[in-house]
Amino acid sequence: MTTTIDGARIARRIRQQVAAEVAAAALSGTVPGLATILVGDDPASAVYVAAKRRAITEAGMRDFHRHLPHHATHDDVAAVIDALAADPEVSGILLQLPLPVQLDAATLIDRIPVTKDVDGLTTTSLGLLARGEQGLRPCTPSGIIALLDAEGIALKGAHVAVVGWGELVGRPLTHLLLSRGATVSVAHEHTTDLAAVTRPADIVVVATGVPGLIGPEHVRHGATVIDVGIHRTSAGLRGDARTGELIDVAGRITPVPGGVGPMTIAILLANTLYAAERGTRPYTVPV
Numbered sequence: 001m002t003t004t005i006d007g008a009r010i011a012r013r014i015r016q017q018v019a020a021e022v023a024a025a026a027l028s029g030t031v032p033g034l035a036t037i038l039v040g041d042d043p044a045s046a047v048y049v050a051a052k053r054r055a056i057t058e059a060g061m062r063d064f065h066r067h068l069p070h071h072a073t074h075d076d077v078a079a080v081i082d083a084l085a086a087d088p089e090v091s092g093i094l095l096q097l098p099l100p101v102q103l104d105a106a107t108l109i110d111r112i113p114v115t116k117d118v119d120g121l122t123t124t125s126l127g128l129l130a131r132g133e134q135g136l137r138p139c140t141p142s143g144i145i146a147l148l149d150a151e152g153i154a155l156k157g158a159h160v161a162v163v164g165w166g167e168l169v170g171r172p173l174t175h176l177l178l179s180r181g182a183t184v185s186v187a188h189e190h191t192t193d194l195a196a197v198t199r200p201a202d203i204v205v206v207a208t209g210v211p212g213l214i215g216p217e218h219v220r221h222g223a224t225v226i227d228v229g230i231h232r233t234s235a236g237l238r239g240d241a242r243t244g245e246l247i248d249v250a251g252r253i254t255p256v257p258g259g260v261g262p263m264t265i266a267i268l269l270a271n272t273l274y275a276a277e278r279g280t281r282p283y284t285v286p287v
Contacts, residue, residue, distance in 0.1 A: 003252045005226075010150045011143075011262035015059060018269045022060040025277065032091040032276035033062030034118065034268075035084045039077060040070035040100050049096050055265045061272060064090050070100050077103060081111045091276035092118030094268070118271040120172070129175050136271050141173035143263030144205060144226055145180070151252065153203065153224055156181035161201035163187045163194070163214065163240075169207040169228055194218060206240040214241040222251040228260050 022032060034056050038049045049065070056063045064087075066080050077095075084090045093116045099105050106123075114124040120138035128135035148155060160177050164170040165188040177184045187197040198204050198218040206214045207228035219225055229240030239256035246253055254260055 002247045002250050005147060005151055005252050005254045005259060007143075007147055007254055007259040008262045010147055011266035013150075014146065014263075014266040015055065015269060018266070018273050019059045021273055025273075026060065030276060031060070031062055031089075032272050033064050033089050034092045034094065034272045035064035035066065035087075035090045037066045037068070037077070037080060037084075037093070037095045039068045039072050039096070039103065042098070045096050045098070052094070052265060052268060055269055056272075059269050059273075061091075061269070062089065072100070072103070074103055074108070077108050078111055081108060085111070085113050085116060090116065092116050092272040094119050116275060118268060118275055120271070121168070126172065129172055132175075132179055136275060137176065137267075138168065138172045139267040139271065140169050140207075140228065140260065140264045141176050142271075143260060143267045144169075144173060144228070145176050146267065147226070147254070147260065147263050148203070148224075151224075153252070157183070158202045159183045159185070159200060160203040160205065161185045161187065161198040162205050162207075163198065164205075164207035164209075164228075166207060166209075173205060173207075208240050210240055211238055212240070212242045215245050216242075216249045219246060219250055221249060225250045225253040226260065227254050227256055230256055230261060 036049050036052055038045060053063050053065060064084065068076060068080065081093065084093050093112045095109055097105055110122050112122055114122055117125045117136050120136045125135050129137060155177060160182045162170050162174055162184060165186055174184050174186055185197050185201065187194055191197060195218050199220050201223060203224045204214065204219055205226040209229060211231045225241055225246060227239035227241040231238050237257050243253060
């Protein structure tokens with residue numbers, strides 16, 4: 001039978017531990033603070049930021065939110081980032097993506113100091129990851145690692161197929177997996193035979209933004225499937241995998257919603273705590 005991985009339960013445990021550590025730090029006068037920057041009024045981005053802000057306050061952290069209008073210029077956003085970077089009460093800075101078309105996300109993200117880069121997306125943070133050095137790691141890939149660890153799924157020696165080579169998930173996740181001793185195969189939009197890449201794998205992680213891409217023809221019996229995708233359809237939320245068809249094929253699978261999504265926010269909180277306490281931190285988190 002296929003086991004559904006309860007990401008919400010695992011994330012809740014991480015958040016509870018973070019909250020306990022925040023409370024302990026507060027006794028000595030140190031309270032982590034996370035600054036979220038939202039530019040414009042994209043409905044999905046507004047929902048995501050609201051969820052992050054709720055999680056911040058529930059963990060006992062300070063909420064430093066900045067909301068700029070859709071027509072904000074590069075200099076407008078840069079000035080906000082610079083002010084937050086100079087504020088000692090701000091432990092972490094998160095620039096919500098996507099940005100309006102007039103703004104260059106990469107340039108603005110690189111203004112965030114590496115010690116406050118809780119999203120792990122600056123060029124410096126990604127360079128540290130690629131070199132295997134300590135630093136703050138991207139939240140969703142780190143959440144996937146924490147999810148697998150919590151389930152007792154060994155990575156050392158495992159064959160992992162990563163489907164999707166995006167900057168937010170696929171690329172950093174590949175480095176994290178390699179650092180844990182996994183053998184990693186990567187598929188992307190130019191892969192000619194997707195099943196040939198995924199079927200031999202012990203773990204298949206799909207993060208493509210293509211609804212229902214992965215089905216039983218792509219997964220060997222007993223493999224673990226981690227579905228990062230989330231799409232709103234007339235039938236409700238669904239992921240990049242055809243979950244219903246993978247029942248009794250996959251050994252374990254993450255649901256959508258309730259799988260990887262909750263882990264992303266949990267790791268964001270953990271990153272903010274570690275940024276406040278230590279400046280930088282390895283990708284591993286206590287689970």
